[in-house]
Structure formats: C-alpha cells, structure tokens
Amino acid sequence: MSAPVSVSLLVNGEPIDAVVLPRLNLADFIREHLKLTGTHVGCEHGVCGACTVRVDGEIVRSCLMLTVQAQGASVETIEGLSDSGEIADLQAAFRERNALQCGYCTPGMLMTAQDLLKHVSMPDRPAIREHLSGNYCRCTGYQAIVDAVEATARTRAERRA
Amino acid sequence: MKAAAFAYARATSVVNALELLAAHGDKAKVLSGGQSLMPAMNLRLLSPDILVDIGGLAELRGIAVRGDVLVVGALTRHVDLLGSPEIALHAPLLRDAVAHVAHPAIRNRGTIGGSLAHADPASELPACVLALDATIVVRGPAGERRIAATEFFKGIYETALSPDELLVAVEVPVAGQGVAFFFQEYARRHGDYAIVGLAACAVVAAGSFSDLRLGFFAVGDRPVLAAAAGKLINASVTPALLAEATAALADELDPQEDQQATAAMRRHLAAVLLRRCAAALLARPELEKGATR
Structure with a gap:
C-alpha cells in the first residue's frame, strides 16, 4: 500500500521524471523536490491562495492537487513566469505601488492577477477584487494590489492600441 | 496539515474504476477534481486507504443535449459550466450558481459530479439539482441506475451512492417555455x-x-x-x-x-x-x- 508512483511532467518547460508518494501534493513537490520555493504554502486546504500555480495554462491550488495528478501536465510556477518576463510589468507595478509588504502572498497574487489580465483586457476594480478574492493578503489591505493590477491592465491596453 | 498516506490507482476506464471500487469497498475514495476531498484529507477528516483517480476518464466529460434532456458528465468542471453555451441556454441556474462556488483556481478543477457526491449541505450545486428536478446517473457492478435528485441526498456528506458505485452523469430537463x-x-x-x-x-x-x-x-x-x-x-x-x-x-x-x-x-x-x-x-x-x- 501507498507505494511510490512514477510521474512525468513539465515544470516551467523542463521535463521532470520523478517517483513520489501518492500523498505528496504538488506544492510540496515543487518546493521540496524541485527547490522552487517561490510557490508558498499557507493554509494547505485551498483557502489562502499562496500556492497558486498554472497547470496546462489554468491557475490551480497546488496544495489541492496531488503530484501524481500532474502526470503529463505542464506546470508553471512563479519562477517560470518571472524568468520568461511574462509578468515583468506586473511585478514592477507591485513594487511601485507597495502592493506587497511581507511578500508571502505575492507569488499567488501575481499568478492570479496575470490569469485575470490574460482573460479580460480591461477589468474594472470590482472584477479585479472578484478574481483575487481567493487570495489572502494580511498586510496590504488589498487596495494597493488592486491599484497595481489596474495600472498594469491600463498600460497593457495602451501598448496594444 | 498533510494528508495521511494512501495508495493511488489511476482508473483507465469507468469499468476499471468500478472494479477498483468493488475491490476496496468503503476503504476507497473516488478522486475527481479533489477540491473538497483534498482539503478534507489535508485536515485529516478523511483518510482513505486508496484513492481511485477518475480524472483522466474522457468518457465522463462533456455536456450534451439529448432530446429534452441536458446530460452533464460527472467530470464537467465548474469553469466548464460557467462557459458552456448549452448550460446558458438550457439550465442557466447552474451557471448562475457556479459563479458563487469558491474562486477561479478552485473552479478550474472542481467538478459537478464531485460536488454532488460530496454532498456538503452548504454547497450550491446539490440545491440546484433539486430545484431543476434533475436525475443522478450512477453506475455500479449491477449496471446503471437513475436516482431522482430528491432521493439522492441523505445527510451531511451522505448520499444514496453505495461504496461500489460511481456517479457518472447528471440529467437535467431542458428549460421549456415560461x-x-x-x-x-x-x-x-x-x-x-x-x-x-x-x-x-x-x-x-x-x-x-x-x-x-x-x-x-x-x-x-x-x-x-x-x-x-x-x-x-x-x-x-x-x-x-x-x-x-x-x-x-x-x-x-x-x-x-x-x-x-x-x-x-x-x-x-x-x-x-x-x-x-x-x-x-x-x-x-x-x-x-x-x-x-
């Protein structure tokens, strides 16, 4: 029982083969096995959003997904989004507006905000709040985070025009 | 917390999933999207001996109209209900309800079959299938049975499903005139x-x-x-x-x-x-x- 299972997946474009216990969730696999510690673990039951990653292009809670469920999937972490430059402008906006203090929620916030900006070109503030509603921040009071996402949406829209 | 140790079996078909459930009985839990099961396991409220993962079964996916019935596969995710033109046309109640289910990252993995089988009395979709007079389609060792939604929910996290049965689809009457x-x-x-x-x-x-x-x-x-x-x-x-x-x-x-x-x-x-x-x-x-x- 509970024998290790082999799993093959892509993480930030890199093929990974591993043998893991079924109970190992994707967040712990990313952090402990791959040493990609940008993905944070907060509540471990899907409430806080700190562990948000992308699986096959969609955001998910990596604490609520088993590593073995990622068989054949393409996983992207905050390191992938950061290194590729995909969210460089969003990160800059977070810095400029003090949209982070302790930084614990920030990787999940960036993941979720980028997901919104990919789907909706010019979200209004209620839409930003709604999309980020599953991500807890205990420092900022959210106002600055909403500011940063709104500002990024605006500059991206101007760039497209 | 972390989930307690368990064995894992990736079902290759509905038939295979039923064999696994028959072999393990109530020591097994079905893993669909995992958005209710994984929290319960991480909190150690549940510690099954084995998870039967049905997540890869394409035969349980999809939304189709058959005559005056909308058939929603068990693995249809909340995000699929939100975006489906068939749901918007024939059962918009499901779309309206799903907008209240958790958050985008959860809706990307949670499934209608999982939500109904989990039977949390505070969750939205069980009440919707009651209002819609839907039928829950279940497969077991003896074949298929159809359970009226009004007969399906038995208590907190309790349903008419037996441990060797799998919820495969939900049938919703197509919304008519008026x-x-x-x-x-x-x-x-x-x-x-x-x-x-x-x-x-x-x-x-x-x-x-x-x-x-x-x-x-x-x-x-x-x-x-x-x-x-x-x-x-x-x-x-x-x-x-x-x-x-x-x-x-x-x-x-x-x-x-x-x-x-x-x-x-x-x-x-x-x-x-x-x-x-x-x-x-x-x-x-x-x-x-x-x-x-």
Missing part, C-alpha cells in the same frame, strides 16, 4: 460557503406560478426542496399569501447553529430570499418588502 430561475445566497464574502442560499426554478404564466421548486441550502443536514412553495402555486401571490408561505418555510426548516449564524438568523434569511425570489420571478418588486405589520 421557465424562470432565481439564484441568490448570503455569504460573508463572495466565494465563501453560504450562510443560507436559494436555487429556484419556476414556471410563470399570466403573473402567477404554475410551478415553483425552491432548493434551499445551508439550512440543515442536506439541501431542502421546500414544501412551502406549494402555497404559491396556482394562486394569486399577495403580500399576505407570501407571508403565509414564509411562515410555513420557517416551520419547515430545521437549520443548524454554527459560528456563522444562529438557527433563527438562518430562518430569517431564508424568508428574505423567498420574498426576493417571488418578487424577481413575478417581476413585482413590492413583494420583496413583505406584508406590512
């Missing part, structure tokens, strides 16, 4: 578990209800199809009649008390939702205020 829907819930924040919620399906003709199905949730150990709706069917809905119906509703419901609300508060909110529902569906805003005292 059918109208209402969905609202009270929650501390959007996406949280409801304090009280109402999913309703009505047939409105000439300004009155010729049918009305009220699916309340978070008001007891299972979703409740309120009998109080009967008072409003084929009747001229006056503020006085509506007050009679809300009084009957308060008698009928047996809500729990918890950190979120007292039983009295839940009864009150259920009555408010009933008034709003009647006002919205009959397009008579004055009904929302209730009878003057």
Whole structure:
C-alpha cells in the first residue's frame, strides 16, 4: 500500500521524471523536490491562495492537487513566469505601488492577477477584487494590489492600441 | 496539515474504476477534481486507504443535449459550466450558481459530479439539482441506475451512492417555455460557503406560478426542496399569501447553529430570499418588502 508512483511532467518547460508518494501534493513537490520555493504554502486546504500555480495554462491550488495528478501536465510556477518576463510589468507595478509588504502572498497574487489580465483586457476594480478574492493578503489591505493590477491592465491596453 | 498516506490507482476506464471500487469497498475514495476531498484529507477528516483517480476518464466529460434532456458528465468542471453555451441556454441556474462556488483556481478543477457526491449541505450545486428536478446517473457492478435528485441526498456528506458505485452523469430537463430561475445566497464574502442560499426554478404564466421548486441550502443536514412553495402555486401571490408561505418555510426548516449564524438568523434569511425570489420571478418588486405589520 501507498507505494511510490512514477510521474512525468513539465515544470516551467523542463521535463521532470520523478517517483513520489501518492500523498505528496504538488506544492510540496515543487518546493521540496524541485527547490522552487517561490510557490508558498499557507493554509494547505485551498483557502489562502499562496500556492497558486498554472497547470496546462489554468491557475490551480497546488496544495489541492496531488503530484501524481500532474502526470503529463505542464506546470508553471512563479519562477517560470518571472524568468520568461511574462509578468515583468506586473511585478514592477507591485513594487511601485507597495502592493506587497511581507511578500508571502505575492507569488499567488501575481499568478492570479496575470490569469485575470490574460482573460479580460480591461477589468474594472470590482472584477479585479472578484478574481483575487481567493487570495489572502494580511498586510496590504488589498487596495494597493488592486491599484497595481489596474495600472498594469491600463498600460497593457495602451501598448496594444 | 498533510494528508495521511494512501495508495493511488489511476482508473483507465469507468469499468476499471468500478472494479477498483468493488475491490476496496468503503476503504476507497473516488478522486475527481479533489477540491473538497483534498482539503478534507489535508485536515485529516478523511483518510482513505486508496484513492481511485477518475480524472483522466474522457468518457465522463462533456455536456450534451439529448432530446429534452441536458446530460452533464460527472467530470464537467465548474469553469466548464460557467462557459458552456448549452448550460446558458438550457439550465442557466447552474451557471448562475457556479459563479458563487469558491474562486477561479478552485473552479478550474472542481467538478459537478464531485460536488454532488460530496454532498456538503452548504454547497450550491446539490440545491440546484433539486430545484431543476434533475436525475443522478450512477453506475455500479449491477449496471446503471437513475436516482431522482430528491432521493439522492441523505445527510451531511451522505448520499444514496453505495461504496461500489460511481456517479457518472447528471440529467437535467431542458428549460421549456415560461421557465424562470432565481439564484441568490448570503455569504460573508463572495466565494465563501453560504450562510443560507436559494436555487429556484419556476414556471410563470399570466403573473402567477404554475410551478415553483425552491432548493434551499445551508439550512440543515442536506439541501431542502421546500414544501412551502406549494402555497404559491396556482394562486394569486399577495403580500399576505407570501407571508403565509414564509411562515410555513420557517416551520419547515430545521437549520443548524454554527459560528456563522444562529438557527433563527438562518430562518430569517431564508424568508428574505423567498420574498426576493417571488418578487424577481413575478417581476413585482413590492413583494420583496413583505406584508406590512
């Protein structure tokens, strides 16, 4: 029982083969096995959003997904989004507006905000709040985070025009 | 916390999943999207010996219209319900309800079959299938059986499913002429578990209800199809009649008390939702205020 299972997946474009216990969730696999510690673990039951990653292009809670469920999937972490430059402008906006203090929620916030900006070109503030509603921040009071996402949406829209 | 150790089997087909469930009985749990099961396991509320992962079974996916029935595969995710043109056209109640289910990252993995089989009395979709008079399609060693939604929910996390059965689909009657829907819930924040919620399906003709199905949730150990709706069917809905119906509703419901609300508060909110529902569906805003005292 509970024998290790082999799993093959892509993480930030890199093929990974591993043998893991079924109970190992994707967040712990990313952090402990791959040493990609940008993905944070907060509540471990899907409430806080700190562990948000992308699986096959969609955001998910990596604490609520088993590593073995990622068989054949393409996983992207905050390191992938950061290194590729995909969210460089969003990160800059977070810095400029003090949209982070302790930084614990920030990787999940960036993941979720980028997901919104990919789907909706010019979200209004209620839409930003709604999309980020599953991500807890205990420092900022959210106002600055909403500011940063709104500002990024605006500059991206101007760039497209 | 982390989940306790368990064995893992990736089902290769529905038949294979049923074999695995037959072999392991109630020591096994079915893993669909995992958005309720994984939290329960991480909190050690559940520690199954083995998970049977049905996530890869394409045969359980998809939404199709067959005659006057909408067939929704068990693995249809909340995000799929939100975006489906078939759902928007034939069962928009499901779309409206799913917008209240948790948050985008959860809706990307959570499934309708998982939500119904989990049977959390505070969750939205069980109340919707009651209101829609849907049928739950289940497969087991003896073949397929169809269970009316009204017979499916038995208690907190309890359903008519036996451990060797798999929920494979939900059949929803296609919305016909004059059918109208209402969905609202009270929650501390959007996406949280409801304090009280109402999913309703009505047939409105000439300004009155010729049918009305009220699916309340978070008001007891299972979703409740309120009998109080009967008072409003084929009747001229006056503020006085509506007050009679809300009084009957308060008698009928047996809500729990918890950190979120007292039983009295839940009864009150259920009555408010009933008034709003009647006002919205009959397009008579004055009904929302209730009878003057």
